[in-house]
Amino acid sequence: MSGVGAVSVAGLGVTALWDAIVGGRVLTGPVTRFDVSGYPTQQAGEIPAQTVAALDAALPHHESLVARYLSAAALEALGQAGIAPRARREKLGVFVGTVMGTRPVLDRAIGPGRLGVSDRTWADPDELLATLCQMVAVNGPVVLFAPGCSAGNAAIAAGSAAVASGEVDVAICGGVDELSLEVFAFFTAMRALAPDTIRPFDAGRRGTMPGEGAGVLVLERPERALARGVDPLARVLATASAADAYSVTQPHPDGSGLIATIHTCLTRAGRGADDVDWVCAHGTGTPANDGVEARAVAKALAGKRRPVLSSVKGQLGHAEGGAAALEAVVAVKALEENRIPGNVTLLEPDPDCAGVDLVPPGGRRTTVDVVLSQAYGFGGGVSTVLLGKGDDG
């Protein structure tokens, strides 16, 4: 992995994201993009208007925000990797995950009167990639995944397989979603929204909040990056996917799909449970999820110590298709800085989560060599990645 990029509720760039994470900032707050007056809870992880304005100053306009988020994060990641966006000496492919894609354009279109936008961007998921393909010369495969909230990790898995097989020299892998009124309305009806703060793994957790953003990782063979004088930031040690095959909205009570992917990742990478220094949790803050996840991780990573686990969703909200990719970016920074982000909003750990070592709000400074990052969502698809330091192996 030779470059990372992010557009998040913390603003433009990986530095803004990492500073907010280690600074313990909670970035969820009142929704301003659309009218939620009358809704019982009105909070989400919304990218501030000034960040969107900064994006628009730097990029060609596109009706869909996801197209803009994704291309900004990709340009940042390519810049760090030292790969020129337009000149193409290598075969470059794009692998992106999303949950809703361009559909949130319908949020603006449907109102009391006539349709509010002139084209049908919402019906063409491919439009999500339009700005990226305009800014970056892409000569390899362009693949868009929408497998639910595991989308970002599914894209990383497909991109790293394409690099490993030699199908591409460089893979731009990422995940993206924008705040959706439809998702907000649906979560309201589901009574799944946290009223004040998302508190993953807390005894008093009340729910989650939708968020938004894009995370991008540039993958290539380490020797390619080194030949350009670029030190690899991190390595993808293994990836694995599975399905719960259980329920559309609930994780399997035993976390069977998650456990299977963790075991596969460890086996493929030739690592043991105690080698994992941090588990970057899915941790949505819903009563249904967190207990199941903590028990499954404790079981899958049973070793000499309890697995060290935290979720950044208390700070960022749940960026859906962007979540796993943003979490992979945070994991890369944790490996680089030897610093584990804390469960910033944790007040009273849920006794049901006693099998894992919940990182206290302040985080920890310690050697971080291996990070496990997992994602799953509606429909039961699970995708997990195991990341190591840039000089690993």
Place this chain on the structure above:
Amino acid sequence: MARAAVAQVGLRLSGVGGTDELAGWLVAREAPVGGDLVDPRMPERIGTRGLRNMAHESRLALAAAADADPGGPRDAAAGAWARSTAGLTEYATICTAAVTLGPGLAGPALGPASAFNIPAAMISIRLGLVGPNLTLTGGATAGLSAIAEAIRLIATGDATGVLAGGSAAASPWRAPNGFIAAEGAACLALAPANHAGIHLRTRHRGALDEAALGATAGLVVATPDTGIAEALAKRLPYPVWHVERTLGDFGAAGGLIAAVCAVALCGETTRPVTILALAIEPRGNAVVLEVSSS
């Protein structure tokens, strides 16, 4: 390059019963242009409960997948599904309900159904597939990339078998593009390459490389761009079929339908033959799949 074998096919297409009939229509060049409502004809073993409130596209996808499902071990069976229409109507319905009914009154049961992945999720849950569960979307290449990803999952040992399919449903929210908005579903059950039968291999993904279009007896192309399809038909020395003009527009599932047409054409003759499936999008992104019988 890795290969996989086609173990079985499941079809729910307008005016087409099975692959034999599909091949017959294609050879005679008079395939019925789709657009009619397609009856899911759900196999009995799926049961009935939960189907009434299931979206039509999910029912079509589930029925096609159940027909293609060869059974066998579930522990490493996977699904890879391509679609661009799934959930679109549901998304719009929730937006409308949020505006007209007010906060909290948009029906929650429609929520999960408003995402792209609900048909793949239903297939995994109903058929008990616990292997990787992928959904691909985008333009017509998504359908062939779903097959490319399925072949990869088998090659890397992530799955012992994959139900690779695609589906589309009519919706007033779809963007018209000059073709008949088709509905339907098709599914190829893929098995490791040592399995007898028709074999699939991804020849090329990326900007179209004409060299990848050689050594074949025919080409089935999925593209919303009639100009591209006509230019290929003129230039290439073998028969070319255009999915959108022959069977209608399936959106992201178009590439998958092209592959199914190529499989049907391969099954037509007893001698070994290679037919290519190509999906190409207006921005130039293309996938070429080689379909061969032995």
Place this chain on the structure above:
Amino acid sequence: MPNVSAARLRDLAAEVFEVRPEEVTEGASFYEDLGVDSLQKVELVVRIERQLGVKLTDEEAAGLRDIGDTLAVLRGKGLYIGP
């Protein structure tokens, strides 16, 4: 205040849950006896809110175990519910 019958609420629940109306008895537990999932249950709550113009709190909604509970909560809100 709209009038509604218990029979109509049973029919509504049966439609959402995809079971026969006679299975939705006062004591039949949504989760254990009727095999309902949490999404179907919250769908029923929203349909009731829409049709009767009432609002259930999160606690009331979470506490519904069967149609008997549902009728009791609605009656507690002053709704007249016939047989």
